[in-house]
Amino acid sequence: MQRPVSSLPLSQAVRLKLGSAGFQLTSDLQDFKPDKLSKETGLSEEEAVEVLKAVKGGGGGGSGDFSASLTALELLQKEEELRSIVTFSSQLDESLGGGIPVGKITEVCGVPGIGKTQLCLQLAVDVQVPQCFGGVEGQVMFIDTEGSFLLQRVTDIAAAAVRHCSLLAEDDEQRAATETFTVETVLSNIFLVRCHDHVELLAELHLLPDFLSQHPKIRLLVIDSVAFPFRLLFDELSQRTRLLNGVGQQLITMAINYNISVVITNQMTTRIRDGQSHIVPALGECWGHAPTIRLLLQWEGSRRLATIFKSPCHMETMVQYQITPEGFRDADQSEMPQSKQPRMDTDQSAADPKETSS
Numbered sequence: 490m491q492r493p494v495s496s497l498p499l500s501q502a503v504r505l506k507l508g509s510a511g512f513q514l515t516s517d518l519q520d521f522k523p524d525k526l527s528k529e530t531g532l533s534e535e536e537a538v539e540v541l542k543a544v545k546g547g548g549g550g551g552s553g554d555f556s557a558s559l560t561a562l563e564l565l566q567k568e569e570e571l572r573s574i575v576t577f578s579s580q581l582d583e584s585l586g587g588g589i590p591v592g593k594i595t596e597v598c599g600v601p602g603i604g605k606t607q608l609c610l611q612l613a614v615d616v617q618v619p620q621c622f623g624g625v626e627g628q629v630m631f632i633d634t635e636g637s638f639l640l641q642r643v644t645d646i647a648a649a650a651v652r653h654c655s656l657l658a659e660d661d662e663q664r665a666a667t668e669t670f671t672v673e674t675v676l677s678n679i680f681l682v683r684c685h686d687h688v689e690l691l692a693e694l695h696l697l698p699d700f701l702s703q704h705p706k707i708r709l710l711v712i713d714s715v716a717f718p719f720r721l722l723f724d725e726l727s728q729r730t731r732l733l734n735g736v737g738q739q740l741i742t743m744a745i746n747y748n749i750s751v752v753i754t755n756q757m758t759t760r761i762r763d764g765q766s767h768i769v770p771a772l773g774e775c776w777g778h779a780p781t782i783r784l785l786l787q788w789e790g791s792r793r794l795a796t797i798f799k800s801p802c803h804m805e806t807m808v809q810y811q812i813t814p815e816g817f818r819d820a821d822q823s824e825m826p827q828s829k830q831p832r833m834d835t836d837q838s839a840a841d842p843k844e845t846s847s
């Protein structure tokens with residue numbers, strides 16, 4: 490299967506050199522070795538290696554084949570085969586048509602403490618629910634950029650999910666599945682990487698396709714959060730936008746090529762428009778095109794609300810949820826007393842005149 494060289498996740502300069510040397514399709518590059526490609530194109534050998542890696546991972550053949558030439562019917566059948574990852578909030582799952590979709594990017598935005606990380610931890614467990622319980626039975630790669638992956642919390646959420654499934658088990662198949670769906674196996678199926686800045690994150694994303702090829706059971710990639718590592722680039726907007734565009738491209742390619750659900754969290758930021766301050770997702774409007782689905786978690790008084798505010802196939806819906814000791818769940822009807830209501834102080838975050846992440 491072939492793909493235009495111009496669509497590979499390479500820098501503009503490298504793509505230009507390939508184009509001027511006459512390389513238009515990935516199939517033109519398949520039989521090349523780095524030294525020969527370097528001679529023919531004027532690229533350095535390191536750049537040639539990058540090009541060949543991109544061809545291998547993104548459409549030149551093999552398991553990472555880009556599905557550019559699939560028909561719409563084949564794509565539909567492929568989508569129907571992929572199950573969504575349940576959130577353990579039945580209302581949110583229903584609004585999302587079954588849960589967080591595999592093969593797409595879902596962004597979770599919200600103010601600090603609203604439950605973005607809790608949802609990610611819940612999904613890291615839920616993606617492992619055995620197929621006989623309607624789950625995806627996959628593994629997860631969790632990229633933690635904020636240090637918010639708390640082992641005790643994951644263990645609690647895993648224990649609750651394991652308990653939930655064993656209570657639901659009705660037939661022999663389900664009873665057998667609960668033998669292997671244990672807290673230990675859940676924890677052993679979460680691959681955790683800690684990235685401290687955007688350079689480490691970019692390096693990790695660069696290595697990820699190889700890791701995904703070696704671990705074909707991975708169905709979920711979490712990046713919690715994508716905004717935090719880029720905070721130091723707030724003054725270099727064009728560089729940040731360029732890097733983020735590359736990240737968006739890489740994530741889309743990985744979601745499609747490896748049939749994984751990509752879930753990223755994003756912080757909120759204050760924007761001044763028409764003399765009024767608004768709380769909007771960070772990283773700018775351009776970044777907003779990368780996720781297929783954007784979920785906004787927000788407070789309304791003491792209630793936690795999840796709104797699907799961008800999706801090509803769902804209505805804009807709002808559901809109520811809660812964070813319990815067991816994890817992310819549907820809200821119960823009893824409201825917290827007014828005194829316990831958390832407050833969102835938008836003025837507090839106005840320290841940076843341009844854009845302030847909160």
Ligand SMILES: Nc1ncnc2c1ncn2[C@@H]1O[C@H](COP(=O)(O)OP(=O)(O)OP(=O)(O)O)[C@@H](O)[C@H]1O
Nearest residue numbers: 599600601602603604605606607608637812813814
């Ligand atoms: N064991 C628990 N039982 C009940 N609620 C909990 C528990 N652990 C965490 N929470 C709730 O989850 C909230 C923290 O959510 P989370 O860490 O997901 O926030 P976040 O949106 O990721 O914030 P940030 O942007 O700062 O990372 C806590 O304020 C608390 O309300």
